[in-house]
Amino acid sequence: MPVKVVCAGGGPAGLYLAILLKRQDPSHDITVHERNPEGSTYGWGVTYWRALLDRLQEHDLDSARAVEGASVRWNDGVAHVRDLTTRHHGDEGFGIGRHRLLELLADRARALGVRLEYESELTEPPTGADLVVAADGVHSALRTGHAEAFGTEIVSGRNHYTWLGTTRVFDAFTFAFVDTPHGWIWAYGYGYSDEGSTCVVECSPETFTGLGLDRADEGEGLVLLEKLFADVLDGHRLIARPGAGWLTFRTLTNRSWRHGNVVLLGDAAHTTHYSIGAGTSLALEDAMCLAGALGTHADLSEALAAYERRRRSELLSAQSAARYSARWYENLPRYIDLPPHRMFALLGQRHSPLLPYVPPQLYYGLDKAAGQLEVLRRLKRWLGPRAARALHARSGARRG
Known part of the structure; x- marks a missing residue:
């Protein structure tokens, strides 16, 4: 059944959601409003990893090919500490200019029939829309106007x-x-x-x-x-x-991601510390999940509830990683005087919920052993998600 969707925010999340909804049903009436002029952007480059590219290919091969073709890639990480340098081979990473990414997604959205309105800011939900998507970032005007309903909290x-x-x-x-x-x-x-x-x-x-x-x-x-x-x-x-x-980085959370026919997407709903390089990836995954829920559930309320429930669960691991990553840098003197290769190894382990509580040299030895012993690998995999859920539960208890 065709629906009228109005999206505030022409960033990656808003544009990609519009693409996916148009692919589901070309008769959907979709308009994206972006407060800035076309071609302007506040960032430099976006980083992402192979897992996101694989998911983009599953959802819309045309835009995935365009994004991959405009990206640079690397496999190494390099750390310079004082006058010493160490290099490690790692997973394949990608970078693309934010301006170029937005250009590619906007072209794809237009080709599918999405209306893009630039220099147009929505501060209140428009009348006549079946669904209003607040994808207008951490400073979302739509969310701010109803901050009490969403239960917005910001911690610097x-x-x-x-x-x-x-x-x-x-x-x-x-x-x-x-x-x-x-x-x-x-x-x-x-x-x-x-x-x-x-x-x-x-x-x-x-x-x-x-x-x-x-x-x-x-x-x-x-x-x-x-x-x-x-x-x-x-x-x-x-x-x-x-x-x-x-x-200073602002961690934003919301008690609810939906209010009436308004739903939050990307940084309007949640932020994760920049040091894990996942902000854009998580926003695009939000769009995939919301589009999937809307395509699965005929009832709008059920679709939005399913979207929020699933994404909150999926985000626990990334949010835990982001908190521990930020803490690692805030406690840099604890690690910086290790031999460079050991410091770099623990830099790669900064998402671990165990690292802050174990002496760095001891953790390094345990991590090396875990790479050789399956039982320790399983223990690390088991502890990580449980620590994330425990932190989430404690946070909810404090808010309550």
Whole structure:
């Protein structure tokens, strides 16, 4: 049965949901409203992994092929700690420019008959729509207008970070840790095209103020960061989006993802710390799940309930990983003086719920043993999801 769907937000989640719904039924009436002009974007590059690409291919082969064709890939991770460097071979990763990703998804949506309205912001659910999708990000105007109904909570993290671009094209997922008189500052970078890379810089509040980054203007801050990361940048520039500045990460949760005929999607519903590189992937998976629920359940209320129930369950593992990843960086001095190959190994294990409670050297030895003993591998797999569910239960109890 044809339905009228209005989507607030022309990011990856909103565009991909429109694509999937049009593929389900070309007679659906779907309009996507985006508050920014077409071709503008706030980010640099998006990173994702082979598992997401496989899922994209299952849901819409045309857009998957376009995204893969516009992506760069890597298999290695590199860590620079002071004057030492270590490189590990790992899983295949991909990077694509955010602007290019949005362009590809918008072209595919238009080809299927989706209406795209740019410089058009929805602050209230429009009348006459069967379904209104709030895919307008962490600052969602639709969600904010009904924050009590959704039960929105936002918790700010401790560390400061800034999202930059660079003309240096990294050939691996690159970490750089620099020791300063005011504490450690670090960056993670990955290529997204043959012309540039994303470079996220992070530090503790003490380092932020000690280096004077709280008082520096944009130009002064970039000059200082370019000096600190001169070795890894290899003479290339850092580039800031005007007005981006420094932030603290905001973890957003909602007691409910639906209110009437309005449903939350992507960062409007939940955020996960940037250090696990999963934000866009999780938003696209939200779109897959919502489209699947709408295609399976004739009743809208049942479809939205099924979508929320399934995605909340699926997100537990990623949200747990994100919390522990953020904590790893907040406690960087605990790990940074290990031999570089050991520090890098524990960097790769930063999602573990056990790592904060086990001495790093001991954990490293146990992890090596777990790689050789099946019983320990099974124990780690068993503990991870249970720790995530326990944390989720405790969080719910505190809210209650």
